[in-house]
Amino acid sequence: MLVAGYVALILAVGLYRLVEWARLSFSDLTLDQIIFHVKVPLDGADTTMVGSALKYVLTPIGYLLIIILIVHTVHSRILIRSTYRYNLIFSFKLTEKYKKEVTIRILPFRLIKTVALFSALVILLSSFITADKNFNVLSYVKNQYEDSLFIEENYVEPSTNTTFPKEKRNLIYIYLESLENTFSSKSNGGALETDLIEELSALAQENISFSNSDKLGGFEQAVGAGWTMGDLLEKEGYSNNLLIGSDAVFGGRKNFFEQHGNYTIYDYNYAKDKKLIPEDYFVFWGYEDHKLFDIAKIKLSELHQQEEPFNLTMLTVDTHAEDGYLCDLCSHTYDDQYANVISCSSKQIAEFIEWVQKQVFYENTSIVIVGDHLTMDSDFLDDIDPDYQRTIYNAFINSGFEDKDITKKNRQFNTYDIFPTVLATLNVEIKNNRLGLGTNLFSQEETLLEKYGHDMNLELAKNSKYYQENFIYGNGIVESSVE
Numbered sequence: 001m002l003v004a005g006y007v008a009l010i011l012a013v014g015l016y017r018l019v020e021w022a023r024l025s026f027s028d029l030t031l032d033q034i035i036f037h038v039k040v041p042l043d044g045a046d047t048t049m050v051g052s053a054l055k056y057v058l059t060p061i062g063y064l065l066i067i068i069l070i071v072h073t074v075h076s077r078i079l080i081r082s083t084y085r086y087n088l089i090f091s092f093k094l095t096e097k098y099k100k101e102v103t104i105r106i107l108p109f110r111l112i113k114t115v116a117l118f119s120a121l122v123i124l125l126s127s128f129i130t131a132d133k134n135f136n137v138l139s140y141v142k143n144q145y146e147d148s149l150f151i152e153e154n155y156v157e158p159s160t161n162t163t164f165p166k167e168k169r170n171l172i173y174i175y176l177e178s179l180e181n182t183f184s185s186k187s188n189g190g191a192l193e194t195d196l197i198e199e200l201s202a203l204a205q206e207n208i209s210f211s212n213s214d215k216l217g218g219f220e221q222a223v224g225a226g227w228t229m230g231d232l233l234e235k236e237g238y239s240n241n242l243l244i245g246s247d248a249v250f251g252g253r254k255n256f257f258e259q260h261g262n263y264t265i266y267d268y269n270y271a272k273d274k275k276l277i278p279e280d281y282f283v284f285w286g287y288e289d290h291k292l293f294d295i296a297k298i299k300l301s302e303l304h305q306q307e308e309p310f311n312l313t314m315l316t317v318d319t320h321a322e323d324g325y326l327c328d329l330c331s332h333t334y335d336d337q338y339a340n341v342i343s344c345s346s347k348q349i350a351e352f353i354e355w356v357q358k359q360v361f362y363e364n365t366s367i368v369i370v371g372d373h374l375t376m377d378s379d380f381l382d383d384i385d386p387d388y389q390r391t392i393y394n395a396f397i398n399s400g401f402e403d404k405d406i407t408k409k410n411r412q413f414n415t416y417d418i419f420p421t422v423l424a425t426l427n428v429e430i431k432n433n434r435l436g437l438g439t440n441l442f443s444q445e446e447t448l449l450e451k452y453g454h455d456m457n458l459e460l461a462k463n464s465k466y467y468q469e470n471f472i473y474g475n476g477i478v479e480s481s482v483e
Helices: 002-025 031-039 047-077 111-135 137-144 150-154 198-206 229-235 250-259 268-273 289-303 337-356 415-425 448-452 455-460 465-472
Strands: 079-081 087-093 099-105 170-176 239-244 264-266 310-315 365-371 394-397
Touching: 002 047, 002 111, 111 137, 150 455, 150 465, 170 337, 170 415, 198 337, 198 394, 229 239, 229 415, 239 250, 239 289, 250 264, 264 268, 289 310, 289 337, 337 365, 365 415, 394 415, 448 455
Parallel strands: 170 310, 170 365, 239 264, 239 310
Antiparallel strands: 079 087, 087 099, 365 394
């Protein structure tokens, strides 16, 4: 039983350190996101992040094992006899002739087991309190036992409510890792004194960018958001392509994009196979963004030669937490590395967009730039105004819409609304301007977030039998509940 106490204590310390590592390393992480990443393979993940977690968890466990080993060694070499409740008699046997007994008034030594188990219980309780405070564990568990009809009552099936034009437009869809409007200056609508994304701010102001305020702003990160636009585009004859600088296996992205739109994958492994990077080249998550944009130029030059319209979806990585990757092109303008990486990323994206705008295919190509989620860097935004609403960046370039025809300021919208809005830039007719749980922002239709407020997120966090039956275990094609 003493061994059981030791094991319980080791496991408790390991769990506590893991929770602390997650708390310190990431912000705004929810339990459903954690569970998702536990389920998907870790292949392709940044080894420095994995190494950081292992070091943080295993180092104190190593110290604890040394202490346990010392205690166990002492215990095994000293004969302990309890005379009555508070006495311990230690019999030291140094040689066959020399023995010495020392009586110490203390709790019986057997209570080490009890102390170990009690300590484990206290640490486990502390771990749970920390996890719940940061990751809403209790709310997640509670929501699993509450059913919601929200999805069933508001979902609109995309495949039966869209009509593509005869002359189809190309699409360049750029996901910017962890890019939010918070990085802009206060005068522009951000939360910082200096605009770290000066070029991206300019792109948003010169083109179409939807905002939650009357300045630069964006959309909220929705609960469990996701869509499969690739299926629609494939059905309409598009060539779907995914370009990323990391291993596409990570996060289940390879399977997802291949199964939903038959995407051709151009990832880190592709770049090695085609000798676009050296065989042994690996930095951060794979290769840095300036190589991603160079490869994108090559692929776009090839894709526009095809007869079918193309969709090139890209994902940057340099601004990934923690602290990002500072490549050779980046300056050291700021004291903080992450600030330099963000600024550098903004410049590289603007240069790439400028290149695209000079190409012959640009006239018939829509460009969409969005952040994939709020940054998970643990401390970069600690000093901003706590009342500032953090939102995700968006810009629609060559969309075909004019400011006078749309309402782009003081909108309340989230990730779901980006899906139909992207299709609208391709001149797709959308019945009632609603698809999935999203609303075409180029229309005057009210978004679900504007209609229901943040009760929408509360409902989406609950269990949905409709979602389980039609999307988890079904084929994802259902009759719409909304006309």
